[in-house]
Amino acid sequence: MIEVKEPKKELPIIGSIKGMFAVAKHLFQKPVTIQYPEERPYEPDRFRFRIFLSLDDCVGCTLCEQVCPNKSITMQRVERENPRNKRKIYPDVNFGTCTVCRNCEEICPTDAIYLTHVFETARTRNSFTYSPEELALPEDEVIK
Ligand code: SF4
Ligand code: SF4
Secondary structure (H helix, E strand, O other), X not given: OOOOOOOOOOOHHHHHHHHHHHXXXXXXXXXXXXXXXXXXXXXXXXXXXXXXXXXXXXXXXOHHHHHOOOOOEEEEEOOOOOOOOOOOEEEEEEOOOOOOOOHHHHHOOOOOEEEOOOOOOOOOOOOOEEOHHHHOOOHHHOOO
């Protein structure tokens, strides 16, 4: 049988004093919160999020679509002249399911698709999917 130990009893005032010490200890420390967006958060070098696509470099090989573990990439037909992409297919990306694993970037034979530090991708539309053309735009030019 397991013996259950009674917790040590202490005067209620001791708990209050400990609480006051805990508060006092943090009073003069620098806050960990920042006034975003006026202040920018610290971004580690290896932080990555928003995916970009170079339409000129994409050869439509579909490797990025095949390697994506979350099926976040679907190839789409885009009517544009590109002698390197005869089938005229380019990836879109659903950022609602993308887990930023970088598989697509690593497998791409032409470095056409790559992740960046950009992370402010909030949208009012009910879709997190960026078309190939939107992936090629700077974030502030994407219609949200
Ligand atoms: S980063 Fe990973 S999850 Fe996101 S689109 Fe690329 S392969 Fe898919
Ligand atoms: S982005 Fe890269 S991996 Fe994906 S279809 Fe284009 S060339 Fe192939």
